[in-house]
Amino acid sequence: MHPAPSVIVFTTLSGLGFGLLFFLGLGLPEVTGWVAFVIYAIAYALSVGGLMASTFHLGRPERAWNALTQWKSSWLSREGWCAVIALIIMGLYAIGAIFFGQRWGVLGLLGALFSLATVFTTSMIYTQLRTIPRWNMALTPVMFLSFGLAGGAVLAGQAGLAIPLLAIAASVQILYWWRGDSALERSGTNLGTATGLGQRGSVRAFEPPHTGTNYLLREFVHVVGRKHVAKLRVISFALAFFVPVALLLLPFSHFFGLLAVLSHLAGVAVSRWLFFAQAEHVVGLYYGKR
Amino acid sequence: MTQLPQSTDRKMGLVIDLDTCVGCHACVISCKGWNTENYGAPLSDQDAYGADPSGTFLNRVHSYEVQPAEGHAQLIHFPKSCLHCEDAPCVTVCPTGASYKRVEDGIVLVNESDCIGCGLCAWSCPYGARELDQAEGVMKKCTLCVDRIYNENLPEVDRVPSCVRTCPAGARHFGDLGDPDSDVSKLVAERDGMDLMPEMGTKPVNKYLPPRPKDQIEDQIDILAPLLAPVAEEPGGFIGWLDKTLEKF
Numbered sequence: 001m002h003p004a005p006s007v008i009v010f011t012t013l014s015g016l017g018f019g020l021l022f023f024l025g026l027g028l029p030e031v032t033g034w035v036a037f038v039i040y041a042i043a044y045a046l047s048v049g050g051l052m053a054s055t056f057h058l059g060r061p062e063r064a065w066n067a068l069t070q071w072k073s074s075w076l077s078r079e080g081w082c083a084v085i086a087l088i089i090m091g092l093y094a095i096g097a098i099f100f101g102q103r104w105g106v107l108g109l110l111g112a113l114f115s116l117a118t119v120f121t122t123s124m125i126y127t128q129l130r131t132i133p134r135w136n137m138a139l140t141p142v143m144f145l146s147f148g149l150a151g152g153a154v155l156a157g158q159a160g161l162a163i164p165l166l167a168i169a170a171s172v173q174i175l176y177w178w179r180g181d182s183a184l185e186r187s188g189t190n191l192g193t194a195t196g197l198g199q200r201g202s203v204r205a206f207e208p209p210h211t212g213t214n215y216l217l218r219e220f221v222h223v224v225g226r227k228h229v230a231k232l233r234v235i236s237f238a239l240a241f242f243v244p245v246a247l248l249l250l251p252f253s254h255f256f257g258l259l260a261v262l263s264h265l266a267g268v269a270v271s272r273w274l275f276f277a278q279a280e281h282v283v284g285l286y287y288g289k290r
Numbered sequence: 291m292t293q294l295p296q297s298t299d300r301k302m303g304l305v306i307d308l309d310t311c312v313g314c315h316a317c318v319i320s321c322k323g324w325n326t327e328n329y330g331a332p333l334s335d336q337d338a339y340g341a342d343p344s345g346t347f348l349n350r351v352h353s354y355e356v357q358p359a360e361g362h363a364q365l366i367h368f369p370k371s372c373l374h375c376e377d378a379p380c381v382t383v384c385p386t387g388a389s390y391k392r393v394e395d396g397i398v399l400v401n402e403s404d405c406i407g408c409g410l411c412a413w414s415c416p417y418g419a420r421e422l423d424q425a426e427g428v429m430k431k432c433t434l435c436v437d438r439i440y441n442e443n444l445p446e447v448d449r450v451p452s453c454v455r456t457c458p459a460g461a462r463h464f465g466d467l468g469d470p471d472s473d474v475s476k477l478v479a480e481r482d483g484m485d486l487m488p489e490m491g492t493k494p495v496n497k498y499l500p501p502r503p504k505d506q507i508e509d510q511i512d513i514l515a516p517l518l519a520p521v522a523e524e525p526g527g528f529i530g531w532l533d534k535t536l537e538k539f
Contacts, residue, residue: 001413059407059427066386066406070292076385076410128383130490131416188489189416191354195368196484196498197308201358206365209318209350212343215421219412282487283418286352286370 001132002222003276006056011122012269014050014083015144017043018115019152021090025112027103028158036097042155044087047118051083075128079121086114119148126275133187134180134279139172146172147268150241154264157257159248166248166264170241173271177233184280194285205288220281221289232274240267292384294377298396301468302434303374303495304454305477309502310461313353313367317453317462321349321371321432324452329437330402334425346423348372348432349453366501369462371453372419372432373486373494374398380411380420380431389429396468396495397436402428416490439464467495 020043024031031039055061068084070077090111096102123144126135150169153162191205192198244260244267325348326333335345349371357363374391378398381389388404389411391397400411405428412420412429420431435451438444448455454462465474474497477483483497525533 057409059409059422059429060405063386063404063406066388066404067408068385070385070387073293073382074385076383076408080385125383125410129414130379131414189487193487193489194416195354195366196486196500197354197356197366200364200500201356204355204357205352206355207353209315209347209352209370210344214344214350215346215412215424216418219409219422220418281413282416282490286418 001276001279001281002219003273004057006053008269008272008276010050010054011144011275012050012265012272013046013053014122015119015148015268016151016155016265017046017048017050018083018086018118019148019150020155021047021086021115021152022112022149023152023156023158023161025090025093025108025110025115027105027108028156028161030103032097032101032103034098036094039156040090040094040098043090047083047087075121075124079118079125082114082118082121086111086118089114116145116148119144130187131282132279133183133189133282135275136187137176137179137183139176139179143169143172143176147240147271151264151268154244154248154257155261159252162260163245163248166241166245170237173237173241180278184282187282189282189285191285191288194282205286208287216283217287217289221284221287222277223289226278229274229278232270236267236270236274238267239263240271243267292381292387292389294381294391295393298376298391298393298468300395300466301374301376301495302395302397302439302465303467303474303497304371304434304451305463305465305467305474305483305497305499306369307461307463307481307499308366308368309499310459311351311367311369312459312461313351314458315351316456316458317369318347318349318351320452320456322347324435324438325430325433329433329435330400331423331426331428331430333430334423336424346421346430348419348421348430350418361504361506364501364504369453370417370419370486371496372398372434373417373492373496374432374434376493376495377491379414379490379492383410383414385410397434398431399433399436400429400431402426405429416487416492417494434464467497 055064058064067077068080071081089107093104093107093111096104120141123141127140130136146169150165153165191203195203197203243263247256247260250256322333333346337343352368354366354368355363356366374396378391381391386404386406388401390399407422407427409422420429423430439449441449450464454464463474463477465472467474469475478497481499483499485494
């Protein structure tokens with residue numbers, strides 16, 4: 001798949017933002033006044049910023065609100081609803097914390113649940129696609145949720161929770177890469193089933209339909225950069241999990257905390273780049289590009 | 291709208307004969323010609339006369355080489371367009387309701403005024419049947435020429451999809467695949483029509499007829515061959531003299 005910057009920024013930032021909102025909703029940390037204002041501003045900048053970025057890849061961004069209509073069948077629509085509801089509830093909850101010094105617990109709990117549901121529905125947009133075996137795995141939502149929770153805990157300054165959550169997310173990441181690498185082969189789809197000619201012999205793409213490129217090749221048949229996969233995985237893993245855990249184990253300081261957040265953010269962004277760039281869409285088979 | 295209908299009254303679709311297709315791409319051109327000036331937004335091209343041309347097409351013809359375990363390789367031309375699936379994943383993933391499957395004839399269409407161009411329907415299609423038009427920012431796909439097949443302003447012979455009308459080899463057939471007595475259904479039954487990527491669970495309506503088995507070339511091509519005198523290995527007579535003379539130089 002084409003690793004569009006808009007979707008990488010979207011899933012990375014909004015995952016982190018809604019992860020932070022989840023912990024804030026649970027009162028971890030319990031903040032009021034100016035401190036609350038700053039931390040909610042960060043959470044909203046990440047989550048809303050991510051959602052805004054996602055509209056950049058639309059062909060018709062001015063019609064984006066249409067996406068809320070089909071919640072009965074579409075995961076993308078459900079994600080829109082969960083995000084809007086989570087942001088409204090957490091907004092009210094934030095008003096209580098900032099202006100009234102109050103913690104409206106029930107509201108916070110509801111907001112936390114919808115924040116988590118937003119991350120889950122985001123992951124289901126990718127998980128539902130049978131055309132991309134690497135995404136069509138139960139591990140995909142597990143990965144998105146574990147990343148969101150770990151990142152949220154780091155950002156919320158919950159070192160005690162962040163370290164085990166980072167360890168869990170790191171294990172899920174390794175498992176995801178391991179299972180993902182054989183997903184296309186395990187799916188049983190190949191040029192033989194794609195053309196229905198597989199029973200007759202070995203099928204080879206002889207001539208593409210056009211001499212030039214097209215939308216399908218640009219969008220689904222990204223093969224650039226695959227040779228650096230091993231290196232990028234090491235970089236991503238070190239930045240997302242290893243460095244933050246090491247920094248959080250040091251005596252607490254705001255500077256180390258900030259470094260841990262930035263490192264985690266960069267690592268997750270690299271992991272998301274790989275998530276898209278490595279995903280093999282089966283339509284590539286028709287072009288002999290798998 | 292983006293929930294799929296439980297069932298459709300008819301299952302209009304195409305039957306494509308891989309045995310007959312000669313790979314001339316006439317269907318590609320006629321499709322583009324008809325659909326760029328009729329239903330919905332035009333099918334735009336980018337840099338059409340430049341160094342890196344590309345454009346929106348609803349039908350594309352691939353060519354594949356099949357090498358059996360024994361015998362000669364075979365070249366198979368392979369037209370591919372929307373298969374108007376019964377369980378069309380492109381319909382259910384659509385967040386806006388723009389993508390829908392018609393109850394009356396099973397045709398999968400896009401309401402272009404609702405489409406936000408998110409591209410998710412193209413992501414969900416295993417066949418590469420949907421292309422996001424780069425000029426219009428909305429999703430384009432085969433309409434089964436919905437503006438031809440019911441169009442009473444056209445002579446009856448033209449009330450079939452443009453690709454079917456154009457095909458000079460008769461490799462494309464159009465009809466109701468939900469009716470077991472229709473010509474296309476009989477053709478599919480007779481020729482063992484097949485689904486593409488059945489494991490994807492999309493239940494395509496369009497069917498492909500596999501190539502017929504090739505004639506086998508026996509050791510003896512010509513039954514008279516044994517009666518003919520073998521051709522001399524060494525040239526004799528005038529040619530032999532010429533050959534020897536030329537060798538000397």
